[in-house]
Amino acid sequence: MRGTQSISMARSILGVAMVAVGILCAITQMASGGAVHNESGQGIITVMAQAGAEMPRIENAKLETRVVGASLAAAFREIMEKAEKPEWVGYSVDEVAGERGVCCDNNWSDERCGTCRLENDHNWISGTTKKDNLPAGTVKLEGERKIVVLYRLEAKNVTRIRMASESCSLDVGGLQFIWLTGVQAPESVALLETYVHGAPFESHGDHGIGQGALSAIALHADASADRGLQSFVAPDQPEGLRRQAAFWLGEARGKAGLEALRRMAKNDPSSEVRSHVAFALSVSHESGALDEMIRMAHDDTSSHVRGQALFWLAQKAGKKAVGTITGAIENDPDTDVKKKAVFALSQLPKDEGVPKLIEVAQTNRNAEVRKQAMFWLGQSNDPRALQFFEKVLTQ
Numbered sequence: 001m002r003g004t005q006s007i008s009m010a011r012s013i014l015g016v017a018m019v020a021v022g023i024l025c026a027i028t029q030m031a032s033g034g035a036v037h038n039e040s041g042q043g044i045i046t047v048m049a050q051a052g053a054e055m056p057r058i059e060n061a062k063l064e065t066r067v068v069g070a071s072l073a074a075a076f077r078e079i080m081e082k083a084e085k086p087e088w089v090g091y092s093v094d095e096v097a098g099e100r101g102v103c104c105d106n107n108w109s110d111e112r113c114g115t116c117r118l119e120n121d122h123n124w125i126s127g128t129t130k131k132d133n134l135p136a137g138t139v140k141l142e143g144e145r146k147i148v149v150l151y152r153l154e155a156k157n158v159t160r161i162r163m164a165s166e167s168c169s170l171d172v173g174g175l176q177f178i179w180l181t182g183v184q185a186p187e188s189v190a191l192l193e194t195y196v197h198g199a200p201f202e203s204h205g206d207h208g209i210g211q212g213a214l215s216a217i218a219l220h221a222d223a224s225a226d227r228g229l230q231s232f233v234a235p236d237q238p239e240g241l242r243r244q245a246a247f248w249l250g251e252a253r254g255k256a257g258l259e260a261l262r263r264m265a266k267n268d269p270s271s272e273v274r275s276h277v278a279f280a281l282s283v284s285h286e287s288g289a290l291d292e293m294i295r296m297a298h299d300d301t302s303s304h305v306r307g308q309a310l311f312w313l314a315q316k317a318g319k320k321a322v323g324t325i326t327g328a329i330e331n332d333p334d335t336d337v338k339k340k341a342v343f344a345l346s347q348l349p350k351d352e353g354v355p356k357l358i359e360v361a362q363t364n365r366n367a368e369v370r371k372q373a374m375f376w377l378g379q380s381n382d383p384r385a386l387q388f389f390e391k392v393l394t395q
Contacts, residue, residue, distance in 0.1 A: 201240030
């Protein structure tokens, strides 16, 4: 009898202890800035971060949080060596300034993001459900923002690298998710660099591990990211990598990026890479980018590069661009460049481009150039072009 009572009492004590542990875990999680919800009864949880917390909203995950010790590389290597089955590892770092919101590798201009489904393999960029009527996460309007860097591990290897804004919700598809805290930006850049080197960048539109790592580096708000990107555009690096890195220098790296692009524009031995530099300059928000594009349109030794610089100048428009384009039509020694400049005129706003095309069609000495101007006038559907054709035909 006493034995039965002892067992009953032991069970009661154990039950109270388990409840206490559960309450303690919940209090600890909420103190860390989150609310925990068990959705399946199998250890799969959702963690909703409070405003200002490091961790984004995590859904459908077996969550574990670890503090990075002396070395991110060592901590990551330890995790990877045990990663037999698919799992995700993530952390956040400060994001470089700019008007962008990165949701599952895609850019949203309004900085809002829905649920990023990390295990969606059908499309690397569209594994997202965007909800217009419900706030998916915290949207920061001012101050520093965070970028979330995500690694998919399987069979002791990294199989994918992705990014997301801290305002995104991350659906992990029921897998293990390890969230790392205390990550320093230079260590993050150094880890990502190991996945850039040796990656295949030659195919346009490559969305592999190297591209994911390169994009993540570019969005780090740290000088180590500038140094890393500049190392990727050295002449001894593969052309594909130099092209991709050039884009990010223009898009995300401000003044440091512009200086690196200027050096590339003058010194890179590949005309293909330099033509991509012209595009990278066109997406830069730095005031000196336009002047470098004009220099390339005037002075580059490659007619292909000069033509590309003229094309991207047309997309920027402005009086400086118009003067450079018309100057190329008059003075560039290569007829192909002249024809590309005529096309560039057709890309200008109609009030700027159509009158210039009519002038070229009327007065240019080169018959091929006049023919090109007539062609693009015909494509413009502008009434001034119609009047010009009527005048030509009645003379």
